[in-house]
Amino acid sequence: MDSPTTQRPNKEFGRAWVKYHPSIWGDHFIAASPDSMQRLDAQKGRGEELKVVVRSMFSTVNDPLLKMNLIDAVQRLGVAYHFEIDIDKALRQIHDDHINGTDDGFDLQTLALQFRLLRQQGYNVSSSVFTKFKDDEGNFSAILSSDTRGLLSLYEAAFLGIHGDDILDEAISFTTVHLKSALPHLSAPLTKLVELALEIPLHRRLERLQTRSYISIYEEDEERNDVLLEFAKLEFHRLQSLHQRDLRDISLWWKEMDLAGKLPFTRDRVVEAYFWTTGVYFEPHYSRARMIMTKMIAFATVMDDTYDIYGTLEELELLTATIERWDRGDMDQLPDCMKVFFIALLDEIDAIEDELTGEGKSYRIYYLKEAIKDLAKAYLAEARWASSGYVPTSEEYMKVALISAVYPMLFIAFLIGMGEIVTKEVLEWAIHMPTIMRTCSIVARLMDDIPSSKLEQKRQHVASAVECCMKEHGISYQESIQKLREEVASGWKDINKECLKPTPVPTAVMNVILNFTRVLEIIYQHRDGYTDSSFETKERIILLFVDPIPL
Numbered sequence: 001m002d003s004p005t006t007q008r009p010n011k012e013f014g015r016a017w018v019k020y021h022p023s024i025w026g027d028h029f030i031a032a033s034p035d036s037m038q039r040l041d042a043q044k045g046r047g048e049e050l051k052v053v054v055r056s057m058f059s060t061v062n063d064p065l066l067k068m069n070l071i072d073a074v075q076r077l078g079v080a081y082h083f084e085i086d087i088d089k090a091l092r093q094i095h096d097d098h099i100n101g102t103d104d105g106f107d108l109q110t111l112a113l114q115f116r117l118l119r120q121q122g123y124n125v126s127s128s129v130f131t132k133f134k135d136d137e138g139n140f141s142a143i144l145s146s147d148t149r150g151l152l153s154l155y156e157a158a159f160l161g162i163h164g165d166d167i168l169d170e171a172i173s174f175t176t177v178h179l180k181s182a183l184p185h186l187s188a189p190l191t192k193l194v195e196l197a198l199e200i201p202l203h204r205r206l207e208r209l210q211t212r213s214y215i216s217i218y219e220e221d222e223e224r225n226d227v228l229l230e231f232a233k234l235e236f237h238r239l240q241s242l243h244q245r246d247l248r249d250i251s252l253w254w255k256e257m258d259l260a261g262k263l264p265f266t267r268d269r270v271v272e273a274y275f276w277t278t279g280v281y282f283e284p285h286y287s288r289a290r291m292i293m294t295k296m297i298a299f300a301t302v303m304d305d306t307y308d309i310y311g312t313l314e315e316l317e318l319l320t321a322t323i324e325r326w327d328r329g330d331m332d333q334l335p336d337c338m339k340v341f342f343i344a345l346l347d348e349i350d351a352i353e354d355e356l357t358g359e360g361k362s363y364r365i366y367y368l369k370e371a372i373k374d375l376a377k378a379y380l381a382e383a384r385w386a387s388s389g390y391v392p393t394s395e396e397y398m399k400v401a402l403i404s405a406v407y408p409m410l411f412i413a414f415l416i417g418m419g420e421i422v423t424k425e426v427l428e429w430a431i432h433m434p435t436i437m438r439t440c441s442i443v444a445r446l447m448d449d450i451p452s453s454k455l456e457q458k459r460q461h462v463a464s465a466v467e468c469c470m471k472e473h474g475i476s477y478q479e480s481i482q483k484l485r486e487e488v489a490s491g492w493k494d495i496n497k498e499c500l501k502p503t504p505v506p507t508a509v510m511n512v513i514l515n516f517t518r519v520l521e522i523i524y525q526h527r528d529g530y531t532d533s534s535f536e537t538k539e540r541i542i543l544l545f546v547d548p549i550p551l
Contacts (some may be wrong), residue, residue: 008071018309020531023260023268024538029247029545030255043234050231051082054546057225058086064094068113069237072228073225075120076202077218077232078211078239081283083464091121098125108150113156119160122501127165128506130154140174148182151175159201162497187366191339204492204521211236212543236549242284243274243545250274250294260304262340266305272533273297275541279519280414280512285480289417292352296368299345300375300406308343309381309463313387316380323376326369345372356416364416367427378403382462386505391463391471398442401465407443407516414512426505436498440513443491446484447524492517 025231054074061067071087074080080087095118099105104112111129118125135141143151155175161168168271179194195214196205215232218224250270254260260268271410276297277290307316322331328346349372353365364372379398385392403407412481415422421525430437463471469480495517503510522540523529529537 001234017307018265020267021534023271024296024534025251025271025541027191027251027255027357029244029251031270043238047231047234047238050227050234051293053227054231055083055086057228061190063108064097066109068094068110070225070228071117073115073218073228073509076210077235077236078207078214078282079228079232082235088121089125091117094118095121095123095125103129107262108144108147109153112153114151116157116160116203117343119157119496121502122499122503122507124500125448127161127167130167130171135335140170142529143179143182144174148186148194148400151182152190152197153177155179155197156202158271159203159492160496161493162500163493166492185336189217192217200521200525204518206518206522206540207515208239208278208282208544209511209522209540212549215549216222233549233551237550237551239282240545240548242287243278243282246287246290247271247274247545250291253295257344259298259341263302263306263310263337265310266302267531269301269519269530269533270294270298271541271545272530274538275544276530277414278521278544279522280515286418289414292417293410293414295348296410298404299341299348299372300409303375303379306338307376307383309409311335311338313383316383320376320380324373325346326373352416361416363424364422367412367431368409368416370431371412374403375404375406375409388463393466394465394468394472397463397465397468398445400405401445402433402438402441403447405441407441407444408433411440411512412514413436415509418508421506421508424504426509429505430509436495436510436513439491439494439498440517443488443495443517444489444520446488448528449519450481450484451524451527 020306038135057069057070061070067090071090074083074087074527094114098114098118103111104113111546115125115129116125126389133141133144138323152175154171156266158168158171176198179198183191183194183198192213196202196210202210211232215229215236218229219230254270260266274290276295277293280286280293281289281380292473306319311319315335315338318333319342321337322334322342326346331342334342349365349369352368353362378400384390408430412427415427415430433441446465449466465484466477469475469483470477473480473483475483495514499507499510499514526536533541
């Protein structure tokens with residue numbers, strides 16, 4: 001297979017483009033057997049029975065530690081969305097007890113678990129609770145080094161830190177050293193828990209991948225709850241079947257539109273795009289939002305490749321002006337390939353608008369159109385820089401890159417497919433780049449640029465954050481990478497802070513952005529796993545959408 005960034009002249013158009021690897025999946029999900037949906041009907045009754053039993057546990061389990069362990073297991077096993085009210089009620093009581101000092105006798109493992117669960121729920125509990133585990137010299141006590149479960153619990157909790165939580169920064173350093181040291185001496189299932197944590201901490205991990213891993217880990221736990229385990233397995237199987245149905249529909253849509261065939265210079269990644277959306281929200285009631293966002297990722301990919309690789313600057317100026325006018329009758333001057341793209345985009349937006357109009361929500365489409373126009377203008381700005389060889393300052397770069405990172409547009413796309421929780425006020429908030437969205441976009445751009453910069457600079461390409469940082473600060477490539485990684489870590493703290501109560505919009509909306517950021521940790525963990533999806537991304541898609549879980 002050719003390198004995904006090899007330039008090849010196209011004989012028909014006389015242009016150079018990047019030869020990306022073709023779709024890995026072809027018609028796999030179109031041809032997939034529909035029998036899984038029939039099997040769901042047979043399992044539905046058993047699943048409902050188990051759900052009732054699990055729900056009863058929230059009222060029958062009174063011990064604080066046991067209740068926190070129950071919440072933790074329910075969340076890790078991916079079934080928490082069935083019990084949101086029960087979890088909220090339980091954590092509200094745990095928070096009240098914490099305020100009253102009833103947790104003073106908790107050991108490290110229990111206190112760290114409580115801290116993490118409460119911070120996840122938006123409670124701004126103080127990190128000073130961990131001060132009691134320090135020695136007279138202000139360091140974490142050496143005696144903790146033998147408490148592996150306590151260290152792991154503290155490690156996972158520490159990634160909920162915000163600016164000013166210096167003790168949590170110290171905790172990450174302290175626990176990382178000792179967990180790595182302990183790892184060769186541990187046994188299952190603790191070994192796997194530590195390995196997963198050190199790879200990507202729980203707070204930053206993609207929930208469905210976490211669930212897939214944790215089901216097998218929980219199965220080995222001698223203290224497991226077999227009812228909860230069975231329910232989690234059935235639920236994973238049910239969701240996998242629903243996601244396969246979504247993938248069949250989205251693959252048919254993509255195949256019938258045939259943009260990948262008509263525009264061979266673009267990446268064919270619609271399955272990877274759907275994988276991306278399940279990282280945002282995987283639950284059944286977000287199916288429409290996932291479908292809309294998947295389609296917008298596909299269109300954004302075509303836009304990106306058109307501006308980044310295929311179009312001349314003159315053509316891109318025309319395309320941007322056409323998108324800004326959003327007029328079907330105003331594209332005569334566009335090259336044929338850009339007409340193909342623009343007509344397909346307008347057709348899809350019209351179809352979404354028709355559906356929303358039937359629900360009295362047609363006002364939502366305005367925000368998506370504006371976000372797409374902003375994206376086109378940002379892409380054009382980068383194309384101008386690349387054409388002239390201009391290396392902007394970091395401030396100049398990020399002002400544009402915040403938009404070209406695509407997340408502001410995709411955020412709007414997901415919101416317009418959600419339910420009644422998304423009001424006009426929420427969309428007004430979203431379109432004006434709120435702090436959490438700005439931070440997520442910064443993290444997105446930096447995490448994309450860090451693994452991609454060397455490959456992209458082998459061809460004519462806009463300077464990345466890495467090159468901008470090197471030029472501005474007069475530092476080496478490696479020093480620039482380190483500086484940007486520090487900015488990513490700082491961005492996570494800002495996101496954590498924004499998710500604490502009170503939030504400006506409903507928690508479900510805030511979690512869209514939080515989950516976007518989690519997707520980045522996976523997509524850009526080792527490489528640009530969207531562009532080059534033949535390694536880790538392929539394996540993860542197989543885990544979630546292809547391989548069944550043993551029942």
